[in-house]
Amino acid sequence: MQKRTGTYTLIAALCATLFLLPGCGEQVLVFHPVGPVGQVEKQMIILSIVMVSIVVIPVIALLWVIVVRYRDTPDNPTPYRPEWSESRTLEFLWWAVPIVIIGVLGFVTVQKTFALVRPPGKVINPLTIQVTSLDWKWLFQYPGQKIATVNYCEIPANRPIEFVLTSNAPMNSFWVPQLGGQEYTMPGMAMKLWLEADQPGVYFGSGANFSGEGFSHMHFHVIARPQSDFDHWVQRIKSTAPPLTTQQYAVLAQRTIVQPMSFSTNQPGLFEKIVSQDGGMYMRRDLMKGKVNTHVGTD
Structure with missing residues (x-):
């Protein structure tokens, strides 16, 4: 009896450890969203957990009941029924319930996902940031402000941000858990992702797709500021940072790990050149006129 109690205690401890492990990383931030996209995705995650629990919890409970009730012991009073083969009521339950759950999850997921393809709220004055994943760093270009940064980006709070994403390295995935995401970055392709921060703050971002030896260093911070502070930051970068030259970009494109950097020009x-290299799988002629033909999607 003492041995059995020790086994149960060990199992309970292991279950508790598995439950607590997700809190050790930045991924838990998805449950603390600070933008409209993150809020929608949190609702979808919670709905999925609730719907799946409708199946998982009864199955675990039934497993325990079956193990206890039908265990092979001399004092077990449960009747032995070797001829029993089926129950139409049970068959209906374990087919109907999953079908309903899948239907609800599918409907809500499609509806919410397609809604996230469009900008959050009313777009009055969006900010466009061109994002390129490199080995093993992130390059952020601000075409409207004509500046660039590496491994960090600053945005104005309460303003929709249009991230246009590509890769000059192996495929990766752009992810800012508290704002929303994630979206793939792929060579020869420009993807679009709309995000917005409801309040100023510093938000963790990361590459969420394994891309080689330096993958663990592909993280960055998104710094949301009031619009006036953002404008001051842009002017400060313009007046103090070095320009992004062709030679400097060639150095960035190499397989290196670097600290955050700023450039006064882009x-x-x-x-467009990065996207269209090697033929640009999803590019049209209007790209060469300065317009990026984006393939829109969210993950």
């Missing part, structure tokens, strides 16, 4: 057409 190269006009650099993002």
